[in-house]
Amino acid sequence: MIALIAGLTLPLLAALASIALPLRARVPAALLGVALTLIASLWLAVEVWHNGPVALLLGGWPPPIGIALQADGLGAALGVMTALVMVGVALAARVELAPSVAGARASFGFWPLMLLLWGALNAVFVSRDLFNLYVGLELITLTAVALVAISGKAQAIAAALRYLLFALAGSLLYLAGVVLTYAAHGTLDITLLATRAPAPGDALALGLMTAGLLAKTALFPFHVWLPPAHSAAPAPASALLSALVPKASLLIVLRLWFEAMPDLAAPSALLVLASLGAIAVIWGGVLALVQKRLKLIVAYSTVAQLGYVFLVLPLAGGDGAAQPWAAGAWTGGIFQMLSHGLAKAAMFLAAGIYLAAVGSDRLGDLRGQARALPMTGFAFALAAVTLMGLPPSGGFTAKYLLMTAAFASGQWAWAFVLVGGGLLAAAYLYRPLAALFAREVARTPRPISRLWQAVPLVLAALSIALGLLSAVPFDFLQIGRPDQAAEGL
Amino acid sequence: MSLSVFALTGAALVGLGVYGLLARAHMLRRVIAFNLIGSGLFLFFGAAAARSTDVDPIPQALIITGIVVALSTSALAVGLVVALARSTGKAYLPDDEGGA
Amino acid sequence: MSVALDITLCALILGVGWASVTGQGVFRAVIFFITYGLLLAIAWARLGAYDVALAEAAISAGLTGVLLLAAYGRLRRLNAGAEPPIAVNLPAAVVATGIAAGLVWAWFALPAPTAPDLSEVLPQSGVGNPVTAVLLNFRAWDTLLESIILLAALIGVWMLARDDAWEAPLGLPYHARPGGVLASFGRVLPPIGLIFGVYLVWAGADTTGGAFQGGTVLAAVCLVTMMAGILRAPRVAQPAWRAALVLGPGVFLLSGLAGALFAQGFLGLPPDLAKPAIVTIEAALTVSIAVTLVLLVIGPPDDGGHVA
Numbered sequence: 001m002i003a004l005i006a007g008l009t010l011p012l013l014a015a016l017a018s019i020a021l022p023l024r025a026r027v028p029a030a031l032l033g034v035a036l037t038l039i040a041s042l043w044l045a046v047e048v049w050h051n052g053p054v055a056l057l058l059g060g061w062p063p064p065i066g067i068a069l070q071a072d073g074l075g076a077a078l079g080v081m082t083a084l085v086m087v088g089v090a091l092a093a094r095v096e097l098a099p100s101v102a103g104a105r106a107s108f109g110f111w112p113l114m115l116l117l118w119g120a121l122n123a124v125f126v127s128r129d130l131f132n133l134y135v136g137l138e139l140i141t142l143t144a145v146a147l148v149a150i151s152g153k154a155q156a157i158a159a160a161l162r163y164l165l166f167a168l169a170g171s172l173l174y175l176a177g178v179v180l181t182y183a184a185h186g187t188l189d190i191t192l193l194a195t196r197a198p199a200p201g202d203a204l205a206l207g208l209m210t211a212g213l214l215a216k217t218a219l220f221p222f223h224v225w226l227p228p229a230h231s232a233a234p235a236p237a238s239a240l241l242s243a244l245v246p247k248a249s250l251l252i253v254l255r256l257w258f259e260a261m262p263d264l265a266a267p268s269a270l271l272v273l274a275s276l277g278a279i280a281v282i283w284g285g286v287l288a289l290v291q292k293r294l295k296l297i298v299a300y301s302t303v304a305q306l307g308y309v310f311l312v313l314p315l316a317g318g319d320g321a322a323q324p325w326a327a328g329a330w331t332g333g334i335f336q337m338l339s340h341g342l343a344k345a346a347m348f349l350a351a352g353i354y355l356a357a358v359g360s361d362r363l364g365d366l367r368g369q370a371r372a373l374p375m376t377g378f379a380f381a382l383a384a385v386t387l388m389g390l391p392p393s394g395g396f397t398a399k400y401l402l403m404t405a406a407f408a409s410g411q412w413a414w415a416f417v418l419v420g421g422g423l424l425a426a427a428y429l430y431r432p433l434a435a436l437f438a439r440e441v442a443r444t445p446r447p448i449s450r451l452w453q454a455v456p457l458v459l460a461a462l463s464i465a466l467g468l469l470s471a472v473p474f475d476f477l478q479i480g481r482p483d484q485a486a487e488g489l
Numbered sequence: 490m491s492l493s494v495f496a497l498t499g500a501a502l503v504g505l506g507v508y509g510l511l512a513r514a515h516m517l518r519r520v521i522a523f524n525l526i527g528s529g530l531f532l533f534f535g536a537a538a539a540r541s542t543d544v545d546p547i548p549q550a551l552i553i554t555g556i557v558v559a560l561s562t563s564a565l566a567v568g569l570v571v572a573l574a575r576s577t578g579k580a581y582l583p584d585d586e587g588g589a
Numbered sequence: 590m591s592v593a594l595d596i597t598l599c600a601l602i603l604g605v606g607w608a609s610v611t612g613q614g615v616f617r618a619v620i621f622f623i624t625y626g627l628l629l630a631i632a633w634a635r636l637g638a639y640d641v642a643l644a645e646a647a648i649s650a651g652l653t654g655v656l657l658l659a660a661y662g663r664l665r666r667l668n669a670g671a672e673p674p675i676a677v678n679l680p681a682a683v684v685a686t687g688i689a690a691g692l693v694w695a696w697f698a699l700p701a702p703t704a705p706d707l708s709e710v711l712p713q714s715g716v717g718n719p720v721t722a723v724l725l726n727f728r729a730w731d732t733l734l735e736s737i738i739l740l741a742a743l744i745g746v747w748m749l750a751r752d753d754a755w756e757a758p759l760g761l762p763y764h765a766r767p768g769g770v771l772a773s774f775g776r777v778l779p780p781i782g783l784i785f786g787v788y789l790v791w792a793g794a795d796t797t798g799g800a801f802q803g804g805t806v807l808a809a810v811c812l813v814t815m816m817a818g819i820l821r822a823p824r825v826a827q828p829a830w831r832a833a834l835v836l837g838p839g840v841f842l843l844s845g846l847a848g849a850l851f852a853q854g855f856l857g858l859p860p861d862l863a864k865p866a867i868v869t870i871e872a873a874l875t876v877s878i879a880v881t882l883v884l885l886v887i888g889p890p891d892d893g894g895h896v897a
Contacts, residue, residue, distance in 0.1 A: 005855045009842055012737060016835040016842070019744070022828060058730045060853035064547075064705040066727045105755040108825070109748045116741050123734065131551050135734045138558050139741055142565055146745030149569065152752060154576035161516065161569040162582055168562055169510065172526050175555065176503070179530055180695050182548065183537035186703035200698040204691055491595045495636060496696045498599040502606055504689030509610035511681035515672045517615050517660060521622045524653060525606055528629055528645070533692060535636050537699065544637065545704035546719035550728060553644045553720070554735050557801055560648050560656075561742035564885040567660040568746040571888070574669035575751075 003047055004054050004071050006040035007079060007122045015115035027094065030111040034090045037118065041076075041083035045476070048076040053480035056126075063189030068128040070191075072480025074254070074334055075125040077473065078247060081338045082121050084462060085243050085345040088455045089114065092349050093236040095452055096356065102234065106150050110237070113150070117143040117240060124248045130178050130188040130209075130260070133252055134171070137216065141167040144245045147237040148229045156232035163229040166215050166222060170249075173212030180205035190260040198263060206261050210273070213256075216249040219310065220280035223303045227287075230302065231295040235352025238295065242302045243345035247337050250309055254333075257317050258482045265318035277310025278417040285424030294354065294361040294432050298347045301387060301428065304421060305340045308402065309333045311414050315405040321482070325408035331477045332401030335466065338473070339394025342463035343386040349456040350380045357445035363432060368441030375453040377436050382460035384429040386467075389422040394466030496536035502529025516570040516580050520563055527559045595635060602628045615664075615672055619657040626650025639797040640720045643789075647805035655812070655886055663761070663888075715863020717795035724799065725867045729856045733845065736838045736874055739881045743834070747825060750889035758822040760887030775817020782810035790875045794864065800837075800871040804878030811883045822887055830880065837877030841870050 014033020018026045047054055048071055056069040071079070093114070099107040120139035127133050145167065149160035182188055184199035218226035230241045257265050284304030291297045312333030316326040353376045354369060355361055370377025386395035399418050406414040466473060502525050509522025531552045538548035574580045605628060609621035626649040633642035664670040707719060707727075714722035724732045786806035793799035814820040823830040844866060848857035858866050 002849075005846070005849055008855075009846060012838070013842055015737075016740075016839050019740070020828070020831050020835045020839075056855065058854070059726060059848070059856040059858065061710070061727050065707065065710055067730050103752045103755070105748065105750055105752055108755075109744050112744050113741070113748075116737060116744075119737070120734070123730075131554075132728075132731055132734075135554065135558065135731050135738070138562065139734055139738050142561060142738060142741045142745055145565060145569075146741070146748050149572070149745070150748050152748075154573075157569060157572045157576055157749070158583055161566070161573055164562070164566055164569060165519065165582075168523055168566070171562075172523070172530065175527070176530055176692070179534040179537070180699075182551075183534065183695075183699050183702065186545075186705055199700050201695040204695055491592050491635075493696065494592070494595050494599050495632060497693060498602060498632075500689045500692035500696065501603055503692060504685040505603075505606050505610050506685075507688050508678075508681050508685035511684060512678035513610065513672075513675065515615055517657060517664065518610070518618060518672070520657065521609055521618055524622065524649065525610065525625075528626075528649060531641075532629070532632065533696070535633065535638055535641065537696070537702065538704070539636050539638075541702040541704040543704065543708075544719070545702070546707065546723050547705065547728070549638050549641050549720045550723035551731075552638075552641050553724065553799075553801060554731050556641075556644050556648050557735050558738055560653055560882075561738045561885075563653050564656055565742045565745045567656050568749045568888065571660055571663045571667075572749040574664050574667045578667060578669060580664050580669040 001054060001056060003040050003044035004056055004069065004126065007037060007044055008119065008126075010037045010040055011115045011119035011122065015112045015119065018111040018115060026111060030115060031090060031094075033115055034087055038083045038087055041079045044071055045076045045080050048073060048479055049476060063129070063192050064187035067132050068189055068191065069126045070128055070480070071126045073477045074251070074480070077334065077338060077477055078125050078251060079122055081341045082118065082244055084459065085239065085341055086114070086118055088345055088349060088459045089236045089239050091455045092352060092452060095449070096234060096236055096352055106152070106234070109146065109150055113143045113146050114240060117147070117244070121244060121248055125251065128190045130181060130190070134175055134178055137174070137248060137252070138171060140245060140248050141171065141216070144241055147241060148233050150237060151232065151234055153232065155228070159225070159228040159232040163225045166225045170212040170215030173215065174209045177205040177207070177209030177212070180208070190255055193260045194262065202261060203264055206256060206264050209256060210253060213249040213253050214276070217246045217253070217306060218303060219306065220276050220283055220303070223280065223284065226303055227296055227299040230299040231293070235295075235348050235355060238299070238351070239345040239348035242299060242348060243341040246302070246306055247341060250306065250337065254312070257313060258321070262317070262321060262482065265313070267314070267318055270314040270318050274310050274314045274414065277307040278414070280304060280307030281417055281421040282424065285421060285428055288428035289424065292363055294351050294363065294366060295348070297428060297432060298344065298351060301425065302344060304425065305336070305344070305387060308336045308398070308418070308421065311402055311406075311417065314411060315402065315409060315414065320409060323409065325405040327478060327481070328401045329405035330481060331474055332398050332405065334477050335394055335398035335401060335470070335473070339386050339398055339463045339466050342459050342466065343383040343395065346379050346383040346456040346460035346463065349459065350376050350383070353448055353453060353456070357448050358443040360443075363435045365442050366432070366435045367438040368436075369445060370436040372441055372445045373448060373453060375450070375457050376448070379457040379460045380436060381433060382464055383456070384433060386460070386463040388425045388429060389418070392467045393464045394470070395463070397467045397470045492536045492539055496533050499529045499531070499533030499536060502526070502532065505529070514581050516573070516582070517567070520566050520570070523566070524559060524563060527555065531555060598628065598632055598635065602632060613674065615670055616661055619654065619661055622657065623650050623654035626654065640718070640799060640802070643797060643802045647802050651809065652805055652882060652886065659886060659888070713860040713863070715858060715860060715867055718793060718797070721793050721799055721867070725870060726858055726863065729845070733838065733841045733856070736841060736877065739878065739885075740834060740838060743881050743885055746885060747889050750891065754890050754892045756824065756826065757890045757892035758824050759884055759890050760822045761891050761893060775813050775819050778813050779810045782806055782813075786810060786879070790871055793871065794868060800874040801878060804875045805882060807875065807879035808882035808886070811879060812886060815883070815887070825890060833876055833880040834884075835877065837874035840873035844870055
């Protein structure tokens with residue numbers, strides 16, 4: 001309980017401190033907030049592990065009067081992943097967003113924006129109220145758009161504006177669904193909604209909310225804003241945008257289809273969503289294949305990697321929810337969210353190191369850098385192993401679980417997507433890897449501190465460890481899982 | 490009867506806003522259109538909430554929150570439009586030039 | 590009779606909304622939008638939602654309008670205010686009609702509402718205005734996050750400053766003509782506006798009003814005083830202004846934590862202390878909201894220089 005409250009309030013308090021305090025105290029206050037919030041997130045996970053889901057009625061008011069929060073295995077696991085990424089980003093930002101490097105403006109804004117984003121993410125991970133989720137999503141959107149624009153370049157401003165346009169359209173669609181839901185049921189609480197008799201407007205409400213969330217998650221065909229926005233930001237901000245921000249809207253999609261309105265999950269609707277995910281896997285991979293800059297390859301790969309998560313819907317949703325393979329599919333999707341977050345943050349932070357070392361992220365300029373900066377090269381390679389889905393990484397466990405469920409349920413078409421997506425990832429990541437591990441060195445890098453180089457390496461190693469030690473996280477993710485009655489494979 | 494008038498006006502405003510968002514390319518126009526969609530949705534919501542016999546204050550509170558959120562996003566959007574015009578000389582996104 | 594009035598009002602709203610989307614010229618669109626907001630405020634009053642009416646008039650029509658006008662002024666200086674004439678966009682019209690039709694269908698299909706029963710809990714909320722009870726007690730978490738959203742928007746707007754203008758005062762340099770209308774207006778209006786703004790916050794506990802509406806009025810007062818040249822625009826580096834920005838969310842968060850330690854949980858207010866607690870939170874919020882709104886309208890630090 002205390003851990004839950006601390007995880008919500010500490011980042012916000014640290015953000016306020018980093019705005020109000022004088023220049024000298026700002027970064028130490030932010031880093032203290034980062035450290036304390038990491039402890040709170042880990043502590044919350046321990047509490048969930050021992051005692052099951054942690055629930056909290058805000059102000060003591062039960063829904064439909066007040067807002068209920070609940071940290072289940074899914075929410076707490078995303079909270080821990082977020083905390084790990086945030087710590088890495090904060091350590092990298094200490095160097096990359098120092099006033100002498102990024103200027104006084106960006107170094108002022110980054111810390112409050114990062115901490116506010118963290119507070120909003122933690123709020124979304126545990127909220128049970130559809131309108132409260134909307135408010136949390138808007139806070140995420142505003143901080144994320146500001147982080148895209150923070151470099152001040154013309155390209156970044158245009159990318160931020162396009163992103164805001166998509167995100168706002170998404171917000172309004174989501175809000176329309178919320179309005180219809182409240183008008184029909186008089187509550188926005190996910191748990192209460194699950195017990196209400198279906199109303200005629202429900203399918204429209206669910207459709208509107210889902211469409212809005214897809215625009216925010218950048219699922220195909222709403223993906224066009226993502227690569228320019230994610231690659232235009234400074235590397236630590238890119239890491240936040242790619243590894244964490246889409247997970248919030250993705251989580252709400254899962255909450256809606258599995259918890260709030262599971263009986264509306266018609267097979268045809270699930271098929272459409274999963275097909276969009278499958279197209280995203282392939283199309284995002286193809287586009288990543290033709291990019292010439294490292295950050296753009298990594299950004300397009302986000303489009304592809306997020307697509308996999310939608311395969312969960314037909315495999316574990318609707319009629320499949322009560323089937324024996326549902327637990328595996330559900331957990332596979334969440335493993336994908338977790339391992340992608342860790343690996344993608346590692347990749348963007350590695351890209352930031354290359355930008356600092358050689359002043360460019362064009363593949364040609366990066367030739368031979370693995371020899372010059374071996375720790376960073378190794379970090380990028382480890383993260384690539386996860387994204388390709390090779391054993392023993394977290395990405396492998398994710399795809400293995402999804403694949404098993406696809407065969408068990410007879411929906412073997414998804415297995416082709418999993419295999420094809422893995423091959424494409426291997427192809428689009430081969431190019432930067434081949435450049436980095438080339439024999440000749442294109443540019444002599446400036447020296448980079450070992451501590452800084454260790455940051456992406458630790459994150460990438462964690463994404464591998466998630467696969468090596470997959471039994472504990474697997475059990476953890478079952479805590480509070482909808483339709484627990486079914487036994488896993 | 491009156492409630493239906495307001496609800497249908499709300500629905501029509503949403504439609505108008507969506508049209509503006511899709512058809513107009515000047516970014517200030519799009520900010521206005523975005524505000525029309527939001528306020529239309531809220532009007533619909535307000536009419537729906539007024540159907541119950543005793544007044545439900547929750548929708549009113551949600552709408553006030555929504556109005557403040559809309560202002561915040563409009564402020565950032567408008568700031569971005571001005572910054573875009575300062576760096577490119579245009580209040581249009583690169584692909585939508587010409588206004589059609 | 591009243592139905593005829595509502596139909597007329599709605600027809601006007603739709604007409605002005607139509608003009609702001611399809612009419613010629615961005616400046617006129619902004620003016621139509623402000624008119625639209627004021628008409629909509631009347632509609633909210635007709636629906637009996639006076640708190641929303643006040644918020645709509647002050648925030649949507651007033652502040653959003655000022656934001657748009659200020660932005661239009663800057664765009665015109667950058668030669669980006671013009672807009673070529675446009676043709677009717679058929680696909681957009683089809684999508685728009687589809688979405689509106691969906692809502693119309695939903696209106697007639699929606700079941701009878703089941704509003705939650707608040708009669709038992711309202712007396713424990715500490716305030717007489719049920720909307721304030723929801724905003725500051727039952728759903729205080731929404732309101733807390735919303736006050737932080739305003740702050741996040743401001744930090745975002747500041748990030749749009751040019752790097753070499755970061756130390757400059759916020760907003761474009763502005764000079765009022767000494768002895769001009771604005772300068773004298775700027776001396777007369779503030780006392781009246783100040784009283785009205787504070788009244789709105791105080792009254793919000795029991796009748797129409799509240800921190801957001803009151804803060805907006807105070808922001809307007811502050812803006813007029815700045816435009817009259819009496820109050821100077823601050824710089825980011827000035828600590829008192831930054832402290833004022835975080836005061837409201839800070840007090841809100843800390844009182845929420847106090848509830849976790851001493852009362853019925855995070856953001857909980859014991860019934861006998863609820864009223865003073867809510868008034869304190871609202872007072873702090875009002876200060877922060879007013880300052881944040883002022884700074885949002887005047888924009889990022891700007892020394893008036895241009896980049897080619």
